[in-house]
Amino acid sequence: MKNIIESLLETDLYKFSMGQAIYHNFPDYTTTWSFKCRNTDVKFTPEMVEEIKRQIYAYCDLNFDEDELAYLAGIKWIKKSYVDFLRLWHPRYEDFTIGTDAPCGLSIETNGTWLNTSMYEIPTLAIVNEVYFRMAYDYDELFSSFEEKLDEKISMLTSGTYKIGAFSEFGLRRRLSAEAQELAVMKLKNAKLDGSIFVGTSNVYLAKLLNVTPVGTMAHEWIMCVGQGNHKHNPAYSNWYALDYWVKEYGILNGTALTDAITTDCFLRDFQLTYSTLFSGVRHDSGDPFEWGEKMIKHYESLGIDPKTKTLLFSDSLDFKRANDIFAHFNGKAKVAFGIGTYIANDTKVPPLNIVMKTTACNGQDVAKISDVEGKGMCKNPAYVDYLQRCIDWRMENEAI
Template sequence: MVIPSLLDTDLYKFTMMQAVLHQYPAAQVQYRFKCRTPGIDLAVHLPRISEEIDALCTLRFAPEELDYLRGLRFIKPDFVDFLGLFHFDRKYVRLRASRAVPGEIELEIEGPWLHTILFEVPLLAIVNEVYFQALGQGDLVDGERRLRQKLDTLKALPEAEGCAIADYGTRRRYSRHWHGHLLPLLQQGLGRQFVGTSNVHFARQYGMTPLGTMAHEWLQAFQALGPRLRDSQAAALEAWAREYRGDLGIALSDVVGTDAFLRDYDMYFCKLFDGLRHDSGDPFHWGERMLAHLQANRTDPRAKTLVFSDGLDVDRIERLYAHFRGRCKLAFGIGTNLTNDVGPKPLNIVIKMTRCNGQPVAKLSDTPGKSMCDDPGYVQYLRQVFGLPADDQARSHA
């Protein structure tokens, strides 16, 4: 099995799921898969992908896994009780070869948000591992050599413990085996500089800190759940604060673009949240804007954390650390470059929420090509409501 445990996913799926259970248990959603890497034939692997999804749907949380979750300070007992009854239901997943583009696949998830939210990460990990197993070109020995070179570079940074490094690589990893192999190497090689992993299964297995707060889908859903579309970002952040009462306080800034986010992220949120996460657009420009915004709202940036997590490699981390060092707290979540750097070109695959309660929702990324919506008319309306400039269709719903 590609996925051995229901804990083999990112922590932020659980933290969002808990908030859904407590606040929006009746919400209905739709997610859609997209492979952004051109020329990839995934359709040939449909039988194996389908088998792995069937196997995923047989899993249940083991008592010791539930005990582990119960021990996390921000996880509430009633949520763990719910997880004790939870299992994936295959009826919420549609998988078939694309009828429009040869070689592509159509993978959609539709059903109650509470019962579908956990599908995203394991399904992406399944597609990745099935594809790379069939490709059979990974060189793990050379991958470990490159990994150790990266660790040596990160350890050599000035005051290296101020450059916090985390693993964010579950969804696009080369394989579960490789992921499990490299994490102890990170822990041993970086020491206190390595602050944890987003993967709950491996965090439990290796005694690491599980990391994660919210993803884009949390803020996207409020475009359909919130009181007004214009107030959806503020409503999502308020709902998060109600759930976690100051814990898990890293806000995500690029659901409808940085300009619109900063208009909503007022002094209250600047002081309430612990920091912000970058996931699209130029990271240097973004970081400067965040620091200036915090200062303008009478908040000391040195007390806040900027988390960078967009397509990081060691060279970019070096440059970002040198640029922002001493001006704020810094953390770097490395994904694909960490868990899928063994030779073959990694796949750029995503699963994004496209509808909530029957209404379209969208992410308008600061990076062309990262946005995703199935309704161009809604994208235009969203831009109008948030006062965003018109953009080309390809960027809006690529």
């Protein structure tokens, strides 16, 4: 099997957004990341595990070339100091522990500086996905079904059956393969859409290759590690710490805030006038999207901010029909955008993998997220989750608004 990851640009843009902020503010933080396959019927064979090891080893042999660094330097919020750091940076295979001691037959954990381990998540998941689908099935049949479904979906946008406004492709971590994702982005770029606008992709390598816009800002790890990695912080204020450092790093640039790391209701306690003004919008990643969107509009209005000037970015388990319904509901009330992943990058005749790689510790201490629905968190210590929930509950019940 050829090498799956061929460039260090082949990751989601928000890894560079967060990476720069980590480099300038938290270069000595350490993190542990843990892999989990949520599919109960999936088994990785020993041969698959060995191929995954080989692929990750090959990934760790990559370096940025000057053309790639020049591309990053051309993104308006990326600073020269971070580009210089990336010129020297490459992954360390020694940070990985890969084994078979998990119900699915594959265990992966990474340990090291946050600067390093943050960068491993997306390429690792892309490798695991592609190895699995190439070795568990007749890959050519899967790819054929992928292309057939892709053409059907795009026809729904070109015909105007679905109108979803601005959207981007977010599927790198769970794509069928590198060639499948490239085909999807290329076809979406070239399609003549009616009532929809294809903006770009989270995959920086593909954005450069196909001359589309790279898209992405922050992930849950930023809020979890900034807010909970300092043992002196009350974790119920994780969002405040995370937003504060983000604004110090970027000012008004690169500003889409993620709301559900420790529930959206708790997030809104900190997302008051200053931050609501400075950030261009917010991202939805769990819970009912209609309830969430209405809650955000009401919040902006309560602060005297016109919600039509702000972006509601939806990114939770979307397909074109769901995006169409959301767009129809919110269009005219706010700027609406979508990040659509697995539905674009891995829709075949077999179910996709539901795999994640999450931060489970920062600076030797447990970290966790408590999103707007159950089942999206991942923490090895239930006692810490209970502690975090009690901190949130106390703040919500006792703090004056």
